[in-house]
Amino acid sequence: MVDDAFATCYLWFAKAFLKVKVSMQATELPKTSHGPSFLRWAGSKRKALKQLSAAYSADNLLYVEPFAGSAALFFERSPKSALLGDLNGHLINTMRYVRDRPSELYAMVIELSRSPDEYYSKREQFNTLKPHGLEAAVLFVYLNRNCFNGLWRTNSSGKFNVPYGGLEMGNTPPLELFLKCSAALQNAKLRHQDFRRTVAQAGDGCFVYADPPYFTAHERTFVEYGRRSFGKKDLQDLIDGLQAAEKRGAEIALTYSDGMPIEVPSHWVQTRFEVTRNVGGFRGSRKKNNEVLYTSVPLRYEA
Numbered sequence: 001m002v003d004d005a006f007a008t009c010y011l012w013f014a015k016a017f018l019k020v021k022v023s024m025q026a027t028e029l030p031k032t033s034h035g036p037s038f039l040r041w042a043g044s045k046r047k048a049l050k051q052l053s054a055a056y057s058a059d060n061l062l063y064v065e066p067f068a069g070s071a072a073l074f075f076e077r078s079p080k081s082a083l084l085g086d087l088n089g090h091l092i093n094t095m096r097y098v099r100d101r102p103s104e105l106y107a108m109v110i111e112l113s114r115s116p117d118e119y120y121s122k123r124e125q126f127n128t129l130k131p132h133g134l135e136a137a138v139l140f141v142y143l144n145r146n147c148f149n150g151l152w153r154t155n156s157s158g159k160f161n162v163p164y165g166g167l168e169m170g171n172t173p174p175l176e177l178f179l180k181c182s183a184a185l186q187n188a189k190l191r192h193q194d195f196r197r198t199v200a201q202a203g204d205g206c207f208v209y210a211d212p213p214y215f216t217a218h219e220r221t222f223v224e225y226g227r228r229s230f231g232k233k234d235l236q237d238l239i240d241g242l243q244a245a246e247k248r249g250a251e252i253a254l255t256y257s258d259g260m261p262i263e264v265p266s267h268w269v270q271t272r273f274e275v276t277r278n279v280g281g282f283r284g285s286r287k288k289n290n291e292v293l294y295t296s297v298p299l300r301y302e303a
């Protein structure tokens with residue numbers, strides 16, 4: 001009798017436990033830590049914000065970021081005014097809509113199903129669009145959240161071709177993050193342009209943070225950002241441009257691979273830090289790399 005009661009109780013609890021577990025599996029996505037940007041981005045500096053923040057001073061009147069990407073440092077520090085540039089027109093279009101119409105954009109993103117079929121259909125639709133308008137911005141956020149590893153990669157015709165990443169890519173950031181990013185962007189000029197133009201606009205009272213793509217003989221990492229590669233000549237133009245901006249009165253911070261020594265003015269301070277990168281964008285080949293933070297003035301505090 002006691003045994004029967006025990007067995008009945010045990011069965012009841014086991015069934016209840018299974019029911020909860022199954023319903024959790026059906027609805028729960030892996031917990032993702034979001035922010036400070038609403039985007040995931042190859043080469044994002046979200047894991048190095050402590051070091052980068054030590055280079056930043058809020059006393060500067062204008063924050064300038066010529067390779068914005070997900071603009072992790074910008075969103076972390078939320079400067080009072082900024083100029084953000086990037087060669088990716090869809091990225092800049094999306095930043096504009098997050099700045100001006102965050103709630104509307106968010107509502108449209110979360111309405112879309114996250115199934116593989118929907119993903120591939122939206123990817124096709126996205127590839128017919130120019131980098132203008134709300135629809136392109138909504139699909140950019142949706143693809144960024146659901147594609148493999150948050151990569152931006154295009155084929156030789158410039159079409160976005162990153163495969164579906166699966167629900168394990170984590171949940172969509174909450175509306176609060178979009179609103180926070182929108183608030184940070186209120187005083188930001190957003191420019192779809194080459195870094196040379198953005199750096200040329202920096203001078204007295206500016207803080208310039210340059211985080212260019214990089215590559216080595218073994219890693220074609222530039223494919224992460226689209227068709228245009230970033231070669232040696234670009235790197236030299238960047239260093240020359242940053243030096244000229246420093247002469248006009250700007251403070252400079254530059255991050256680059258430790259494995260690829262570059263020639264910067266001898267007074268620039270060098271600080272090494274560790275980042276995790278996906279070689280060629282593949283998670284299986286995720287590895288730790290050292291990067292160097294070069295700054296034209298000493299760090300504000302020890303990072």
Ligand SMILES: C[S@@+](CC[C@H](N)C(=O)[O-])C[C@H]1O[C@@H](n2cnc3c(N)ncnc32)[C@H](O)[C@@H]1O
Pocket residue numbers: 041042043044045046066067068069070071072073085086087088193194195196211212213225228229230
């Ligand atoms: C390493 S990512 C920047 C990541 C950024 N710091 C973050 O936290 O997400 C480099 C960015 O440079 C952009 N880019 C590549 N070539 C460029 C060029 N010639 N001018 C401006 N932007 C460029 C890419 O589109 C990409 O967004």
